[in-house]
Amino acid sequence: MDYEKLQLYMELSPFEIQFELTKLAGNFQDRALLNAGRGNPNWIATTPREAFFTLGHFAIEESKRTFIYPHGGLHPEINEIAERFQNFLIKNQDYPGIEFLEESIKYGIENLGFHPDAWIYELVTGTIGDFYPEPDRIRPHTEKVIHSFFMKFLCNNQNGLGRYDLFTTEGGTGGIKYVFDSLFENNLLCKGDKIAIGSPIFTPYLEIPRLSNYELVEVEIKADASDGWQYPDGEIDKLKDPSIKAFFVVNPGNPQSKAIKQETLERIADIVKTHNPNLIIISDDVYATFVDNFRSLMAEIPSNTICVYSFSKHLGCTGWRLGVIALHEKNRIDEMIASMSDDDRKMLNQRYKCVCLEPDKIKFIDRMVADSRSVALKHTAGLSLPQQTQMTLFALFFLLEDNILFLKGTERTLNNRIHKLYNSFGLSNEKIDYTGTNYYAIIDIMEVAEEKYGTAFARWMEKTYTPLSFVFALSDLYSIVLLPGAGFDMPPWSLRVSIANLRAKEYKIIGEKMSKLLETIYEHYTLEKN
Numbered sequence: 001m002d003y004e005k006l007q008l009y010m011e012l013s014p015f016e017i018q019f020e021l022t023k024l025a026g027n028f029q030d031r032a033l034l035n036a037g038r039g040n041p042n043w044i045a046t047t048p049r050e051a052f053f054t055l056g057h058f059a060i061e062e063s064k065r066t067f068i069y070p071h072g073g074l075h076p077e078i079n080e081i082a083e084r085f086q087n088f089l090i091k092n093q094d095y096p097g098i099e100f101l102e103e104s105i106k107y108g109i110e111n112l113g114f115h116p117d118a119w120i121y122e123l124v125t126g127t128i129g130d131f132y133p134e135p136d137r138i139r140p141h142t143e144k145v146i147h148s149f150f151m152k153f154l155c156n157n158q159n160g161l162g163r164y165d166l167f168t169t170e171g172g173t174g175g176i177k178y179v180f181d182s183l184f185e186n187n188l189l190c191k192g193d194k195i196a197i198g199s200p201i202f203t204p205y206l207e208i209p210r211l212s213n214y215e216l217v218e219v220e221i222k223a224d225a226s227d228g229w230q231y232p233d234g235e236i237d238k239l240k241d242p243s244i245k246a247f248f249v250v251n252p253g254n255p256q257s258k259a260i261k262q263e264t265l266e267r268i269a270d271i272v273k274t275h276n277p278n279l280i281i282i283s284d285d286v287y288a289t290f291v292d293n294f295r296s297l298m299a300e301i302p303s304n305t306i307c308v309y310s311f312s313k314h315l316g317c318t319g320w321r322l323g324v325i326a327l328h329e330k331n332r333i334d335e336m337i338a339s340m341s342d343d344d345r346k347m348l349n350q351r352y353k354c355v356c357l358e359p360d361k362i363k364f365i366d367r368m369v370a371d372s373r374s375v376a377l378k379h380t381a382g383l384s385l386p387q388q389t390q391m392t393l394f395a396l397f398f399l400l401e402d403n404i405l406f407l408k409g410t411e412r413t414l415n416n417r418i419h420k421l422y423n424s425f426g427l428s429n430e431k432i433d434y435t436g437t438n439y440y441a442i443i444d445i446m447e448v449a450e451e452k453y454g455t456a457f458a459r460w461m462e463k464t465y466t467p468l469s470f471v472f473a474l475s476d477l478y479s480i481v482l483l484p485g486a487g488f489d490m491p492p493w494s495l496r497v498s499i500a501n502l503r504a505k506e507y508k509i510i511g512e513k514m515s516k517l518l519e520t521i522y523e524h525y526t527l528e529k530n
Contacts, residue, residue, distance in 0.1 A: 006468040013203050014487035014496070017468070021482075025475040034506050035481040039254070039439060041500040043413070044316035045406060048393040050097025051104065052127065055389070057095065058088045059127040075131070076124050082116035100403075104396040112144050126389030133382025137369045138168045142392045146324055149395040154288050154307065154326075155299035162302070164326045165365045168383035168391065169372075171321040172286050172310030173204070179282055179306055179325065180208060182368040185351070186337055187344055188280065189245055191215040196239055198231065198249035199223065199489040200256055202284065205248045206489060219244055220489070228433060229256035236267050240275040247279060251297065252287040255488050255496040257437040259291045265300040272304050278336060281305040289314045289398065289407065290414075290437035302328040311394045313439065313500070314410060322383075322391045325368065333364045351375060413504075414438040420504045421497065424511025426452070439500055442485060445470050445518070446493035453522050460525050467492040470517065478513040 009017055018037040026033050062081065063073030089102055105123075108114040122141045125131060133139070138146070143166050155161055169175040183189040196219045197205055209216035219238055223229045239247055247268075252259040272279050281304050283297040288309065298307040307326040312318040327333070337348070338360075345360060352359035355370050355378045362370075373381040383391075397403050418438045422429060425443070432438070450458035467486055470493070474480040485494030499507070 006466045006472060009468050010466070010486070012487075013207060014483040014485075015203065017471075017487070018481060018483055021471060021475040024472065025479040025481050028479055031479050033479045033481070034502060034510055036498045036501045036507070036510060037481040037483045037496075039313065039498040039500055040318050041313060041316045041410075042502060043410065043500075045314075045394065045397060047097055047100045047403070048315070048390070048397040051101040051393050052097075052390050054092075054095045054097050054101055055123060055393075056127050057092075058085060059124045061088065062124055063128060063130075076121065076128065078117050078121040080117065081120050081124065085120050100397070100400070101393075103400055103402075104393060107396060107400060108141065108145065112141075112148065114141055114144075123389055123392070126385040126392075129385045131385065132380060133385055133388070136378065136382035137366060138166050138382075139385070139388055142168070142388045145392050145395050145399075149398055150298075150307075150309070150324075150326055153398060154285055154294065154296040154309065156293050156295045158295075158299050161299060161328075163329045164298070164302070164307075165329050165363065167325040167327075167365050167368055168388055169323040169325060170383065171312060171318075172284060172308050172323040174321065175308040175310075175323045175325045176204065176208075176282075176284070178368045178372050179308065180214065182364065182371045183246070183280070184214065185371050186348060186364065186367060187340070188333065188336060189214075189216065192217060193245045194219055194241070194243050196221050196244050196247040198247070198251075198253075200229075200253065200485070201248070201489060202250050202254045203487050205250070205284075206487075221247070221249075222489075223253070223256060223258075225256075228436075229253060229258040230261055231264050233267065236264060236271070239268065239271045239279060242276050242278070244276065245278070245280065246282060248282045248284075249297070250284040250286075252285075252291050252294070252437050254284075254287065255440045255442055255485065255490065257287070257440050257442075258433070259294055259436070260297075262295065265295065265297060268297065269301045272301055277304075278332065279304055280333060282308065284308045286310045286313055287437045287439055290411065290439060291435075298326060298328070303330065303332045306333075311391060314407070315394050315397070317390075317394065320387060320390060322387060322394065324391075325365065327363075327365045329363075331364070337364060414499050417499045417502070417504045417507045421499070421507040421511045424508045425515050426511075439498070441497040441499055442490060442494055443497065443514075444485075444491050444494045445514075446491070449518060449521075452518065453525075457522060457525050460528075461521060462493070465521075471495065473517055474513065477517065480510055480513055482510075 062076035067073045108119045109116055119141055122139055146166055194217045198221045209218055221235045223231050281297055283305055285296050285307055288294045298305045309324045311322040349359040352362055356362050369381050370378045415438055418432055418441050446458055449461055468484055471482050471484050483496040485496050486492045
């Protein structure tokens with residue numbers, strides 16, 4: 001491959017480049033593909049999955065209980081289902097995950113005040129999945145369980161926050177899509193509006209606003225690499241501009257893997273209070289559980305924050321597509337809609353009148369539900385019931401104290417892997433920040449080249465090759481897939497390495513091959529120089 005003619009790929013999203021890199025790296029049968037590009041963990045939480053499948057056995061028993069024909073069953077009955085479940089537990093103590101399932105049922109009854117029959121009936125019918133999601137936004141017991149999870153892991157158990165309304169979605173990206181669409185449908189954002197974006201950031205947040213159906217003006221709020229990827233006060237103060245309508249941020253960051261410090265959260269809250277009270281904050285908190293005592297903007301500024309969360313990363317369930325949107329029941333967005341002009345409200349009422357007798361009173365989060373199915377198909381909206389049931393068990397897995405070992409285990413795993421990568425590439429362990437998530441590592445190849453081989457070599461390398469040359473060479477020569485950092489608004493020669501994807505020994509190999517490739521490039525430089 002001609003590594004000097006890769007400029008065309010610079011226009012692609014890093015995730016699209018990854019597909020090209022994977023195809024290139026997979027062409028060789030004599031070596032293993034090491035894909036540390038897309039952030040897909042190689043671990044899975046088994047216990048809540050075992051509980052789901054065991055619950056499925058009970059659900060099938062319930063559906064066949066009063067049905068006499070083979071291969072079929074009826075919708076389970078709610079009356080005395082809790083008593084029948086207790087009998088199922090007694091008879092099947094050796095079923096996988098049954099102890100956790102029993103603890104989960106008990107937690108709902110004793111900690112959340114659930115009626116036993118209603119609680120078990122929701123789980124059973126959710127596992128069967130024979131009805132449409134109803135209520136469409138989220139099922140009632142699921143909402144209370146997920147709400148408890150949010151309070152503990154995203155709001156650090158803060159008291160007095162009140163209640164958040166939740167909407168389950170097809171992964172975090174589904175949530176992002178619904179938020180963008182409904183902000184536009186309700187005239188909260190319009191073409192040409194200014195939005196602030198905390199960078200570096202998950203690539204779609206940079207790409208979506210530029211699409212023709214949005215055409216938003218981006219204002220960059222740039223984190224400082226020399227200060228642990230925190231946002232300087234001067235950058236945050238850009239939010240004081242009332243012409244900035246929304247602030248999109250990933251917290252903890254992707255790719256920088258750092259949570260926003262408390263002082264900055266408080267500064268943003270003060271700006272909203274005193275300078276920009278209509279600022280809408282969209283906070284993507286998918287990596288929250290990787291940081292001890294994490295505190296989201298949804299806790300600091302509940303009135304203005306839309307939180308998007310996904311269970312995909314920590315539980316190894318990207319294929320399940322389990323996301324949640326959270327919005328406080330008393331929020332500024334609903335107030336902004338209510339204070340719109342008569343003409344604007346009349347137009348919105350026309351949009352939603354087919355799903356509500358009083359469309360003026362529909363909350364923004366329920367407008368998102370309707371918009372997710374183009375309003376007219378709202379009766380089919382909602383995340384599938386089996387997905388909601390598995391999500392409920394995942395949340396309970398976090399909430400039950402015995403399972404905190406899983407959280408600490410993944411934390412130690414990531415720390416060990418990034419340690420192996422840095423050591424084998426010759427980077428100091430001082431560069432590892434154990435207070436971050438360490439889900440991703442950011443490595444600036446040009447910075448390393450200058451440190452190892454001098455400024456003259458670094459300038460030659462920059463002039464001779466494109467920033468994509470290094471990642472394509474890694475794929476072609478060693479079947480290693482990493483993502484270019486430029487697409488995340490990182491320095492052009494930076495790489496994002498997902499630390500979640502592979503085993504520790506494989507990160508050692510990646511570091512060694514990166515070092516070898518850089519050494520090979522230096523040898524070319526010395527030959528040319530001589």
